[in-house]
Amino acid sequence: MTDQIERVDVLVSSPTRNYVTLRITTADGIVGLGDATVNGRELSVASYLRDHVAPLLIGTDPSRIEDTWQFLYRGAYWRRGPITMAAIGAVDMALWDILGKRAGLPVYQLLGGRVRDAVPYYSHAFGWDIPALLESVAEHRELGETYIRVQSGVPGLDKVYGVSKNPNYEPAGRGARPSEEQFEPGVYMRHLPKVLGAVREQVGPDVHLLHDAHHRLTPTQAARLAKSVEEFDLFWLEDVTPAEDQEALRMVRNASVTPLAIGEVFNTIWDCQHLIENRLIDYIRTAVVHAGGISHSRKIYALAEVHGVKAGPHGPSDISPIAMAASIHMAASTHNWGVQEYMGYPDLVHEAFPHAWSAADGTLQPGDAPGLGVELNEDILTSESYKTAYLPVARRMDGSVLDW
Ligand code: CS2
Numbered sequence: 001m002t003d004q005i006e007r008v009d010v011l012v013s014s015p016t017r018n019y020v021t022l023r024i025t026t027a028d029g030i031v032g033l034g035d036a037t038v039n040g041r042e043l044s045v046a047s048y049l050r051d052h053v054a055p056l057l058i059g060t061d062p063s064r065i066e067d068t069w070q071f072l073y074r075g076a077y078w079r080r081g082p083i084t085m086a087a088i089g090a091v092d093m094a095l096w097d098i099l100g101k102r103a104g105l106p107v108y109q110l111l112g113g114r115v116r117d118a119v120p121y122y123s124h125a126f127g128w129d130i131p132a133l134l135e136s137v138a139e140h141r142e143l144g145e146t147y148i149r150v151q152s153g154v155p156g157l158d159k160v161y162g163v164s165k166n167p168n169y170e171p172a173g174r175g176a177r178p179s180e181e182q183f184e185p186g187v188y189m190r191h192l193p194k195v196l197g198a199v200r201e202q203v204g205p206d207v208h209l210l211h212d213a214h215h216r217l218t219p220t221q222a223a224r225l226a227k228s229v230e231e232f233d234l235f236w237l238e239d240v241t242p243a244e245d246q247e248a249l250r251m252v253r254n255a256s257v258t259p260l261a262i263g264e265v266f267n268t269i270w271d272c273q274h275l276i277e278n279r280l281i282d283y284i285r286t287a288v289v290h291a292g293g294i295s296h297s298r299k300i301y302a303l304a305e306v307h308g309v310k311a312g313p314h315g316p317s318d319i320s321p322i323a324m325a326a327s328i329h330m331a332a333s334t335h336n337w338g339v340q341e342y343m344g345y346p347d348l349v350h351e352a353f354p355h356a357w358s359a360a361d362g363t364l365q366p367g368d369a370p371g372l373g374v375e376l377n378e379d380i381l382t383s384e385s386y387k388t389a390y391l392p393v394a395r396r397m398d399g400s401v402l403d404w
């Protein structure tokens with residue numbers, strides 16, 4: 001076969017932060033790219049790909065995308081989990097990229113064509129106090145954004161998720177050990193309604209506001225918080241409890257009509273199934289890279305569509321522009337779409353991964369380059385080597401570990 005897979009490379013690099021990139025090359029020279037980045041565990045995915053996946057792909061037919069997915073998922077015997085599913089996700093993205101390039105079509109066309117003219121995104125406004133947050137929100141409004149996530153500092157806490165002194169917020173700190181942060185739910189829960197009230201007053205009723213509680217509350221605390229912010233009409237309240245305790249959300253659902261989003265730490269449809277089938281959420285947050293790629297994400301979104309749930313994929317700067325491309329192609333062609341998270345990237349990341357997709361005035365466009373429409377700048381990627389970095393660990397004031 002002239003179009004079989006001839007070469008598989010795994011590139012681990014760190015243009016401002018660590019990324020794991022899979023490159024599959026066919027015998028007739030077509031290159032497919034996939035993102036395999038799992039923030040803080042990049043080397044594990046790189047090894048899974050290099051040691052257990054790449055050798056199995058050599059000589060196979062890249063057009064057998066679903067069969068390759070099933071082979072890598074079921075053939076490993078041990079399944080699910082962020083490392084396995086990011087590795088499979090990267091292969092899947094790369095094979096769709098190759099198919100698009102061979103067909104001369106952008107991936108969204110292969111997925112059924114456009115269902116929307118532009119893909120709305122939300123980015124991150126944050127500030128250590130309410131005045132600083134309001135200033136940040138105003139800056140995002142000036143960019144034409146109509147979906148804005150708002151995160152603020154909490155009085156008495158010197159570090160809080162989602163708030164940074166660096167405009168390019170990267171939660172993973174470089175170093176041999178994770179940093180530790182203290183957090184106390186009570187003071188946060190009392191402060192959030194003041195924050196959201198001030199933002200809602202500034203932007204008016206038509207701007208979509210989002211907030212990420214980042215896994216930290218008990219079910220009862222989550223129910224109380226969701227009820228306390230109902231009047232501010234959030235687009236969604238995210239990760240209000242640890243996602244794996246899915247039945248917990250029924251308490252939140254019963255207490256409030258604040259829309260709920262969860263799932264960025266999920267990696268298969270089976271993780272999402274209970275929440276979706278019981279309509280315990282409004283938006284499913286799985287990212288294409290972490291949930292087995294395009295092929296598996298399509299199945300999650302289809303299950304969601306049946307139950308009135310929409311996609312709202314995770315899209316921080318710790319998924320690479322390749323996975324962002326895949327997500328935007330899916331967003332352009334998936335009916336039940338809520339909003340795409342898009343934090344933006346430092347200039348060096350855009351230079352390391354030249355891409356056809358674009359962001360402007362609060363919306364994203366996939367571009368019409370064949371495949372995913374992303375290239376690699378190998379000079380940058382080879383000059384910026386991996387640097388050990390970990391996401392923080394949170395502890396309560398009594399020293400016990402809390403979800404960060
Ligand atoms: C956050 C992420 O964007 C979000 O919704 O939950 O920033 C998350 O903290 C990071 O992706 C973790 O690497």
Ligand code: MG
Nearest residue numbers: 212238239264
């Ligand atoms: Mg989140």
